[in-house]
Structures are given as structure tokens and as C-alpha cells.
Amino acid sequence: MIEQYTIATTPKYNFPQPATDTTLPQRLIELSIHSLRHAKNQPIQLNQQTLQQFNNLEAQTQSLQINPQPITLKPKREETIVAAVDTSSIKIGETSTGMLIAVRGANVWKQKRNYRYVRLGPFVFHITEENKREVYNALQRAYLDSPHEQNHQNSPNLQQMPTRMANLLERWLQSTLSKTISNGLILFDGSLTSGTADTPTRLMKEILDTARKRGNVVLAFSKMTNLRFNGHLITDVLLGHEPPYLLATAGLKTKPPIVLLGDVYVARLTNGNYAFRLDIDKEVSTEQKIGAAEKLLGNDLLTQSYPETLRLAHILCTFTANEVIAMQHFIAHTYGLKIINRPDMHRLLFGPFGKGESS
């Protein structure tokens, strides 16, 4: 019996509303349980790299221009809800036919000086070469509802699956926020670049359109960027201005199918040498963009130029070692998977000189 996903409503903002699309979590649960049942009684080996994976769409180094004239920001205190989304995935073990992964996502919002959250997961999957296409496509169908987009995309390889699954969950959480928040700020982790396998342009546009129609502005913070100005990373270009300010950029070109759905800024919001790439929804006016950054300053706690709401979303979805052990315990107990320790070949061959597979 699969539990019905219902989230209690909050008094003021109806977050999230009962009418929200619940398809993805339901399919996640179904697929999670289904895939684990297929892994029943297999041995799993643990001494593999348990690498936490986060989404980062920016792969290539690109150059652009920065307007040296900063846009000075003044914090706007008018009460505005600030919400953020993040997801993470982790590989928790290997079986003889595939691997066990877990994904989890969190929505955090700040309302009347208090932070609240909804955390989904962890969802544990047994992904094999045989079922990866089925699992991924089922989830895509459940969310994207677009056979055309599904067909032209390559099936992800096994190693990419944790990130791809987490991205699907992230899009769903972003969509949920855009449908439920009104007149607020929605913070994404990463950029507003679309057109990749798990960030279809149509979907991202829909999310941004919905958010806009409800009076929201979407801001995306990238922790890492490859964008350069005069050979330097744009986040290293620190002018002698007093923060908080934004630096507008221009000239960033993308190759199809990649589409840039936001205007790119360098945001230096607090003192200290921290700056981030900030993408703000292209379709809102410049005044709205600057207003959104100022509202963020006035409504959220910012340390090291990074909004606390987004930091909390990241913290809440990150898997700790304790949770990894707990998930392994859950799998072993519920599905009878036997935990084994595969010998570390580096250690085996080179003794103390073998630094292990993770090195």
C-alpha cells in the first residue's frame, strides 16, 4: 500500500496547496519500492566511494563582459516570503547488477522571521543497466508528460543516474514552489540555463512563467561558475565598491539546445570577498530584478553573500554518513540485502602505499 502524499497547509501561504501535482513523489515511491524488491537478497558492497552529487549545469568555460558600474542595492524590508529549493543524491552501495542510490530534496521558506521546511525523501533506488531506462523514463513521463522530449534524449549512463534522478526531483520541487508561492522570491541552486537532458527548456519556461504570473521572481545562485571576464572568473572580479551591489553582465552566448532563461549578474551582497553568479528571470523588468535582490537583502539573512534560506535547503537535503549507514541498515533489514566488504584493490596490491579507491 502506497501512502498518499498530502502536505498540511500553512495558514497564510497555502504551502504547498492540495491541488499541487503529486505525481512525481508517488512515482518515486512506487519505483523506489519496485526497484528495491528486485534487488532482494543480493549482496551489496559498501567500500565504494559514497560521493554526494549536486547539480552543476555549467560545464564549459565561457567569456562575457561585465559592466563595471555597480548596481548599488538598498535592503527593502517590506515583508516578502523567501523560498529555496535544493536536492542531493548519493550512491550508497553496489550490487552485482547495479547500484543503490538515494535522492532527497528540500523546500525551505522564510516567513515572519522563521524558517520552515518540507523535506522529501530519502528515496532509495536500485538502478541497474536493465531498469535504468525504465526508471528514468517513468519518472520523466510522470513529470514531464512529454513523450517527444523523452524520445530524443539519450538514456543516462549508470554513473549519471543519481544526479539525473535528483534533478528530476529538483524540477518538481521548483515547480511546486512556483505554483504555491505568491509575491515572493524563489531561490534556485545553480543557474537558469535550460536545454539539458533533465532541464528541458519547455519545463523551465513553464516554471518561470508560473512563478511570474503569481508575482514571484526567481533568482538562481551558482556556487561555482566557469564564466570569465578578461580571463578571470567573474566572481573574482571584485571592484572597490562597498557591497551590497550587483554587476550586470552581457555577451554570454549559448549554443543550441542550451538556452539562457535568466540575466546573469555578479552578486556581492555582504562584506568579504565572496561573490556569486546570480541569474534572475530574464522576463521580469530590470526594476523588478533589482527590487528582488533588494527584497532578498531585506528579508533573508545573508552571510558570505549567500542567502540563508538556500543554505538551509542545501543542509537539509545533504546526506550525512549516519544517514548513509541508516539507509544501508534499512535496505539490509527490509529487503534482505547482505552487506559485504569488497577488498580494496589498491590496499590489497600496494599495502600501506595504496591510498584506496577514493583517492
Next chain:
Amino acid sequence: MKLYKKEGNIVQILSFPNETVEKGDYLLIDDADAGKALIVQVIDVQFASIPGILEELLRSLPDGGDSMQGEDFDPLEIAPHITYIQDASLLVCKIRATVENDSLTPSSSWLPSRSQSTIRKLPIPTLLKLGKIDGKLPIVLGGTKDSSLLTIDALSLDGRLNIITGKKETGKSHLSKLLILNMIGYKATVVVFDLNGEYLSLGMTADGKRNAHHDKIHVLTPSQNFKVALKQLNLHVLLEILIHALHLPGTSAREFRRIWQSLKERDMLNLHELGEAIRNWHCNQHVRDALFSRYYALVNSGFFTDNVAEAIILEERLSKAKEQGGAIIINLQNTSPIDRQIVVEYLLGKLVELLTDWKLKAIFLFAEEAHLYLRETYWDDIVTRMRHFGIFTTFITNQPDTIRENIYRQADNIFLFNFTNEHDLEVVSRAARVDAETVKSIARDLPPHHCLVLGKVVKDFPMVVKVKALDVKTMGETRLFFKDTN
């Protein structure tokens, strides 16, 4: 439970939240393939070192120190597994024995299999049976944690040196009363130095009626119903009193010896004649003054009499106790420190005399706060020389540092009540029959009336017992100003 680590005679065991194990519990690590099992005792319970626990705790308090409000949608119900791992504990255990073919050896030289061994709680009755802790003359001390009775053998107190210690109001006197009543039940002769009058009503029930032991409890109060005639005294006992209790110098002691012998030859040993003899003795004036001051100290104590009829009660009572068992309670409650020392010097000398002459077989001496009346040189005497005469001492104190280290080293049994002070625990942990970790870890957490029993009475298996209640009238309660208000 899973065997995690062994270092020396310390074993670490991983325990999960559904396994309730506490400090003091015994566990059996059974290695069926080796045909052996280790008996270990839990001396500390710690959190298991779980990777990522710090992040987990930090994450739960990000909103200004209060827990962040939110909802977790956890369809696979992994959260209980997380808390299960988080709440895992590490049991630090001390190896007590190895069981092989149903017999116990103190060996810890073998290593049980980490993967194959099974670990389970060892019920106290099973341990008592394995350790053969029962005996012919049982004394029920009280109940253990698993509701079984802890019974020791009175024989294991015979010829032994015992210490009962713990901080105030934890139940030391209660336990000593229990031991005394049981010993006299087995016809033993017990002498108690009762400093606070706590043992005066041992023969009475809580509601003030006579109990079964009433006729065997003899309370002797110095200078009241407990007096000594000079004629009964041995010179060397009196000299001990003069030198050690009253600090008479050596030269004066020599003159006193002459005076005493002179009076004895003339059969004139009484207080009056002794005073006169000192007055008329040809000696240095300083010596005379010294002798006079001690003489008046003896007279003023009221402990000495010339009436021999008044002074036979101690021997009478001891002889009665020898026949049917009994306790001689020496009430030192309202006695001055000097007089206390005089009485104790006399009594110990007298006991040695009676034991040497085989007028007594052996006695069990219970000494409360002995540092207040026992001179420095007696400590060694009591635990070495007097033990051979048949004086088996139990020291009762709330100041463990007042008992010398060598006494702890030679103690056969220690009944340890709660101590929180690190220094006190350090002192007690010097006892030879116990390891410091056990004492420090378990004694610190003992609730009132719970006692950690160490030594031969429990065959060196330290055990925590809740001392059973006694139907004895309580004495020695602290006098309170606000008693009516409470």
C-alpha cells in the same frame, strides 16, 4: 549486541537502542566454536562514535538554537533507522572471568570471535550460581537490578578486613546494622564503636518494640554502665592509655611503672592510693606534675572505679555473647575525644588479652569513623597483628581518605556506596581487590541505599545491590532546626 574491540581486559561492545544494558550489568560473550565464554561487566555506557553525527545535530538546530519547524515526507520510513543508528551505544566492559566447561577461571588471555560470538545479558542468579556465591551461612544483602536476591556467605566475612564507605546518608550504617544482626544470628561476637549512638536501638523494631535480637544487644556507655577498676587493668594497657591517649612522656611513664608495681605488691591498686602514691613519690617535680595531670584525666573521665562489682559488666557481656552470640555496643556518643581514646585503648587491649587467653574465640569489630579515636599506630596493628588474635574489623566511614592506603590494599571486602567526589573515588580505587575504572565509573552513579559490593564476598564479581530494609528503630538521625516545617 556486537563485539567491537578488546584492549587488555577491557572489551567494547556495540549495543543498539532495543537492547537495554546499564552500568553494572553482566554480559556473557559466548563463542560456541571455541567452547568458551567471557563474563564481562559493563562499567560505562557511552554514545557510539557514529560518523556524521555532528552534522546531524548541527542540522537540527539551525534556526537561532531552536529546532526548525518543518515536515519530513519519508515514505520509506528511514527516519527510525537513522535514530536507531544515532542512539547506538558503546558498552565499555571489564572482563571478569572465562567460563569453560561450567567452571570459572579469571583468565582473559583469549579472544572471542567478533563475527561469531553471541552476546547476551547474564542474569545475576546465573552468575551467582556460576560463581558459587551462596554458602552455608547466608546473609541476604538485598535485591539486585534484575530483582534477584544477593546472598553472601557469613564465612566470607570471617577473618576478613572490610570497609563500608560512601558519602553521607547513602546507607552505610544501615548495611553495617544488617551485617551485625546477621552475624549475631549466627552466634558471632560483635563489638561496635558507636560514635553517634546509631546502634543503640538495634534490639528494637521500628515501632519501638523488642525484636528477636533484643537480648543479644548490649549497650555499654563509658562512665555509666561501663567502668574499669584499676585492679582489673594490666599495667601495659594503662601505660598504652597514658602514653598514647594522654601523651605521657617516657621518663614519667617509667616512674609510673614503679608506682604501679609498688601499689600492686601491696595490693593497694585503687584510685585513691594511686593519687596518694604520686603525691608522696620521690621524684622530680616536673615528673610528679606530669603524673598528676594524667591521674586527674583518668579520674575525671569517670571511666575508672574502685568498685570491682561495677566493673565486671564487659567481661560478663562478652562471655554471654560468646555463648549465644551478641553485639556489644560501645556508646561513644557523648564522650570527649580524650575519653574516647581512653575507652578504645582499654577495650582493644582488653580484647587482645581475652583473645590471647582463649577466653574469646574471635570477635567482629565494627568501627565507625575510626580516625576519631584510633591512634595512628593502631591501624597497622588492627589489620595485621590483631587479625591473628581474632579481631576482624569492619571500618565504616564517609571520609575514605581518613583510612590509610595500606588498609585499602589489604581490605578483603569493600561495600561502596555513592561518591561523587573524584578524590574520594581515587582513594577507594587503591583497594587491591578492585580496578580503579570499576570503582570510579559505577560508584559515581549509585543511587542512595545501593551499594557496590567488591571482594571475596562476591568472589570478585563486583555487584550492585539495593540494601534491604531493616525493621530496626532508627537512631542517630541528624537533629534539625526546621524539622516541624518539613
